[in-house]
Amino acid sequence: MSEVSPRSIxxxxxxxxxxxxxxxxxxxxxxxxxxxCPPAAxxxxxxxxxWVDLRAGDLTVAVGAGVLLSELQSxxxxxxxxxxxxxxxxGTIGGVVATGSHGALVWRxxxxxxxxxxxxxxxxxxxxxxxxxxxxxxxxxxxxxxxVCGAYGRLALxxxxxxxxxxxxxxxxxxxxxxxxxxxxxxxxHLRRARLEAVAMDWVSTSGxxxxxxxxxxxxxxxxxxxxxxxxxxxxxxPRRVEAAALAQLRAERADVRAPATGVVxxxxxxxxxxxxxxxxxxxxxxxxxxxxxxxxLADLVAAGRDVETLLELGRSAQAAGGxxxxxxxxxxxxxxxxxxxxxxxRWLLERVAAGLDPGxxxx
Amino acid sequence: MAEGYTGAVGGEQxxxxxxxxxxxxxxxxxxxxxxLERQAYSCDGLTAHRAVPGLVFVPRTSDELITxxxxxxxxxVPFVARGAGTGLSGGALxxxxxVVVVLxxxxxxxxxxxxxxxxxxxxxxxxxxxxxxxxxxxLYFVPDPSSQVACTIGGNVAENSGGAHCxxxxxxxxxxxxxxxxxxxxxxxxxxxxxxxxxxxDLRGVFIGSEGTLGIAVRIVCRLMTLPxxxxxxxxxxxxxxAAGDAVTHLIRAGIxxxxxxxxxxxxxxxxxxxxxxxxxxxxxxxLLVELDGTTEEVQAGLxxxxxxxxxxxxxxxxxxxxxxxxxRMWRARKAAFAAAGRVAPAYIVQDGVIPRTAxxxxxxxxxSIGREAGLTILNVxxxxxxNLHPLVTYDPxxxxxxxxxxxxxxxIVRVCLSEGGSLTGEHGVGIDKVCMMPEQFTSDDLATFWxxxxxxxxxxxxNPGKLLPTPRLCGERPGRYVTHPLESLGVASxx
Ligand SMILES: Cc1cc2nc3c(=O)[nH]c(=O)nc-3n(C[C@H](O)[C@H](O)[C@H](O)COP(=O)(O)OP(=O)(O)OC[C@H]3O[C@@H](n4cnc5c(N)ncnc54)[C@H](O)[C@@H]3O)c2cc1C
Numbered sequence: 001m002s003e004v005s006p007r008s009i010x011x012x013x014x015x016x017x018x019x020x021x022x023x024x025x026x027x028x029x030x031x032x033x034x035x036x037c038p039p040a041a042x043x044x045x046x047x048x049x050x051w052v053d054l055r056a057g058d059l060t061v062a063v064g065a066g067v068l069l070s071e072l073q074s075x076x077x078x079x080x081x082x083x084x085x086x087x088x089x090x091g092t093i094g095g096v097v098a099t100g101s102h103g104a105l106v107w108r109x110x111x112x113x114x115x116x117x118x119x120x121x122x123x124x125x126x127x128x129x130x131x132x133x134x135x136x137x138x139x140x141x142x143x144x145x146x147x148v149c150g151a152y153g154r155l156a157l158x159x160x161x162x163x164x165x166x167x168x169x170x171x172x173x174x175x176x177x178x179x180x181x182x183x184x185x186x187x188x189x190h191l192r193r194a195r196l197e198a199v200a201m202d203w204v205s206t207s208g209x210x211x212x213x214x215x216x217x218x219x220x221x222x223x224x225x226x227x228x229x230x231x232x233x234x235x236x237x238x239p240r241r242v243e244a245a246a247l248a249q250l251r252a253e254r255a256d257v258r259a260p261a262t263g264v265v266x267x268x269x270x271x272x273x274x275x276x277x278x279x280x281x282x283x284x285x286x287x288x289x290x291x292x293x294x295x296x297x298l299a300d301l302v303a304a305g306r307d308v309e310t311l312l313e314l315g316r317s318a319q320a321a322g323g324x325x326x327x328x329x330x331x332x333x334x335x336x337x338x339x340x341x342x343x344x345x346x347r348w349l350l351e352r353v354a355a356g357l358d359p360g361x362x363x364x
Numbered sequence: 365m366a367e368g369y370t371g372a373v374g375g376e377q378x379x380x381x382x383x384x385x386x387x388x389x390x391x392x393x394x395x396x397x398x399x400l401e402r403q404a405y406s407c408d409g410l411t412a413h414r415a416v417p418g419l420v421f422v423p424r425t426s427d428e429l430i431t432x433x434x435x436x437x438x439x440x441v442p443f444v445a446r447g448a449g450t451g452l453s454g455g456a457l458x459x460x461x462x463v464v465v466v467l468x469x470x471x472x473x474x475x476x477x478x479x480x481x482x483x484x485x486x487x488x489x490x491x492x493x494x495x496x497x498x499x500x501x502x503l504y505f506v507p508d509p510s511s512q513v514a515c516t517i518g519g520n521v522a523e524n525s526g527g528a529h530c531x532x533x534x535x536x537x538x539x540x541x542x543x544x545x546x547x548x549x550x551x552x553x554x555x556x557x558x559x560x561x562x563x564x565x566d567l568r569g570v571f572i573g574s575e576g577t578l579g580i581a582v583r584i585v586c587r588l589m590t591l592p593x594x595x596x597x598x599x600x601x602x603x604x605x606x607a608a609g610d611a612v613t614h615l616i617r618a619g620i621x622x623x624x625x626x627x628x629x630x631x632x633x634x635x636x637x638x639x640x641x642x643x644x645x646x647x648x649x650x651x652l653l654v655e656l657d658g659t660t661e662e663v664q665a666g667l668x669x670x671x672x673x674x675x676x677x678x679x680x681x682x683x684x685x686x687x688x689x690x691x692x693r694m695w696r697a698r699k700a701a702f703a704a705a706g707r708v709a710p711a712y713i714v715q716d717g718v719i720p721r722t723a724x725x726x727x728x729x730x731x732x733s734i735g736r737e738a739g740l741t742i743l744n745v746x747x748x749x750x751x752n753l754h755p756l757v758t759y760d761p762x763x764x765x766x767x768x769x770x771x772x773x774x775x776x777i778v779r780v781c782l783s784e785g786g787s788l789t790g791e792h793g794v795g796i797d798k799v800c801m802m803p804e805q806f807t808s809d810d811l812a813t814f815w816x817x818x819x820x821x822x823x824x825x826x827x828n829p830g831k832l833l834p835t836p837r838l839c840g841e842r843p844g845r846y847v848t849h850p851l852e853s854l855g856v857a858s859x860x
Contacts, residue, residue: 146569
């Protein structure tokens with residue numbers, strides 16, 4: 001199918017406004033995480049939205065939706081700044097917003113929805129709508145930028161977003177320990193009781209290792225890491241400290257687990273205490289690895305192969321335990337049953353909102 | 365653009381039908397129809413706007429709330445949710461032919477889960493009560509509006525409230541995991557959930573800050589954070605506000621994230637000092653109050669860095685609190701602004717514009733000249749980290765024309781904020797107060813999109829009609845005078 005790649009918001013708006021009523025549009029960023037779409041849909045690439053307007057002193061940046069997260073992070077780094085999310089795969093900023101991306105830093109900084117402070121959207125009929133802007137605090141009007149977080153391109157075209165950025169931490173460091181699923185709750189309690197301010201927590205089933213990251217001054221990072229090691233050792237665990245230089249390697253290994261080249265990632269979201277209890281009941285499964293952000297109540301079940309049966313069973317048991325499921329990544333077509341796991345209690349309301357913004361169902 | 369609703373409005377008969385229904389279904393105590401008693405609900409913290417509600421409904425349980433509101437919807441009666449009524453933009457201003465739904469009796473903390481660091485509360489729980497209730501777990505609810513001893517979490521959600529400590533940790537929207545909403549069509553729906561992320565578009569984020577126009581929050585899942593181990597607080601003085609603004613920039617660029625950075629100009633300092641005798645030095649043009657929190661080492665190292673940054677920016681004098689009592693004095697001075705403003709003039713209007721922080725020096729200069737031209741004293745105390753200004757335009761209500769001048773000056777200040785790419789409101793909301801200024805910040809397409817969203821959720825236009833989005837009917841009217849909120853008179857809270 002032919003692809004259009006508008007270079008400006010106006011161009012996109014005009015193109016959308018002039019489409020026939022029955023024409024469907026699929027929005028594509030870097031194309032790393034697309035679901036199957038109706039063959040007749042027109043492809044709208046966001047890669048022409050390639051601008052960056054950094055206001056370092058205001059800690060804000062306006063970014064065209066087609067800019068890659070990795071490009072943005074490099075640019076920010078030259079100014080001593082960063083966008084405080086660390087998703088395991090790269091993508092365009094529009095895609096990051098549309099899929100609600102985040103990584104282990106979710107524990108301290110939340111997901112992209114917590115960092116988006118403004119957006120310029122183009123609706124299916126070509127209407128251009130703005131909300132928010134270059135101010136980090138703002139309560140005027142509805143927060144449309146939040147609406148498109150996690151919407152997978154269904155409600156509107158994200159043309160530009162304004163993001164809150166943070167200074168790069170002066171220092172970072174971590175603690176790693178092999179921790180059994182049933183011990184994760186205890187680690188959370190240690191952190192809370194000792195009032196340690198971890199920025200990230202990440203457990204993976206492949207190594208059974210939990211990684212806890214601290215940021216700040218070198219003194220602060222060292223003392224927090226030391227304290228956590230003492231607490232874990234007192235539980236009979238064998239923690240080791242990780243210096244900043246070694247963190248990158250650990251993160252890359254974890255990214256390989258969470259974002260495989262083929263297969264399916266099923267996200268389970270539940271209250272942290274329930275998620276961790278559920279985790280103790282599922283045991284080890286062949287062909288499925290698990291990555292957990294323990295405090296945040298988020299687990300990713302990764303089936304690198306095509307073993308959809310196990311995922312389905314795990315997804316159903318997660319739902320029975322009160323969790324919600326979502327397919328985060330599907331490189332292969334999957335069975336309809338897996339899609340049935342994706343039941344949102346708010347779906348009817350979303351459909352009404354979608355009918356208000358895109359009455360013809362143009363964005364697919 | 366023909367916006368707004370022409371929708372069904374129930375009228376007198378519908379109000380009577382509702383009253384009878386609510387008495388029967390929820391109990392006679394849940395209905396207030398006596399005129400004098402209804403008058404008590406005729407305004408919120410923005411006392412310039414008043415309207416006596418047709419009826420007041422005060423449910424005691426969420427079941428009663430849901431039953432009652434569903435009946436209102438069935439009858440086509442407009443309703444306005446009300447928490448503690450401390451809102452400063454007239455968000456809880458009643459409809460004379462509608463019902464005020466008071467949530468102040470729904471005060472149960474339903475659950476605290478310390479492992480998941482969350483609490484589930486009813487909407488009428490008072491902000492400070494929640495933090496007090498979870499303190500023993502080493503946790504607290506971060507958003508700390510100055511009105512926190514009175515305002516409700518439902519109100520905080522509706523306004524996306526902020527507080528002095530939101531610079532580091534974010535605003536209400538960053539601390540709410542989920543909200544169960546009774547929609548204007550009478551449906552109950554959970555938006556968000558109980559984890560840091562849930563699948564699907566973030567409708568919770570749209571609901572937060574929607575000022576009661578998209579439904580009523582009936583159950584709220586609050587994220588709790590661990591109480592910091594330590595804090596250190598200091599006041600740094602500067603020869604001019606530009607230098608103080610530079611110091612903030614230096615701090616931020618150095619990667620220091622203070623829990624709070626508050627700025628006061630000379631006028632505000634003088635007034636606050638006169639009111640509290642806290643020990644502020646009056647030899648300077650501006651002061652920054654900086655608070656750091658975290659682990660002991662982090663805070664100590666941060667303090668040294670802050671000292672270095674403020675002296676690099678030309679701080680003349682630095683006062684570091686060495687005891688808890690000294691820290692309290694600093695905050696008392698900062699928060700005493702209401703009493704303080706009262707010493708300068710008998711009345712004031714508080715503005716709530718936001719600017720990109722780097723525009724600070726320019727905007728403060730503009731505010732100064734606006735004050736000079738209007739012949740009014742304007743005090744500046746504000747959240748310097750996030751550019752949320754709270755200029756206090758003081759005036760004497762007994763002087764003919766003074767209120768009008770003050771009001772004009774306040775609007776001019778917001779226009780300056782807008783011309784710098786800022787916003788009409790940082791935390792007080794649009795409500796009725798700024799509804800007619802919305803077209804100055806938003807294009808007609810932006811507003812039309814807001815309307816499409818609102819109509820999708822509230823097709824009959826029953827939830828807090830007339831707020832947040834301008835309608836032709838509304839925007840010809842003029843407000844009356846600003847009057848002190850009772851909380852302020854009692855000295856319980858100040859306005860920023
Ligand atoms: C002295 C003083 C100081 C203040 N300081 C600050 C400050 O530092 N920061 C700040 O952000 N604000 C501040 N405010 C403003 C105000 O306190 C906040 O906006 C607060 O969140 C309002 O809470 P409330 O319970 O009083 O809400 P109300 O005033 O009762 O209602 C406010 C709005 O919320 C809606 N609403 C209330 N409850 C619900 C619900 N359950 N579901 C849906 N909608 C609902 C109402 O319809 C209305 O539109 C201050 C106010 C005063 C008087």
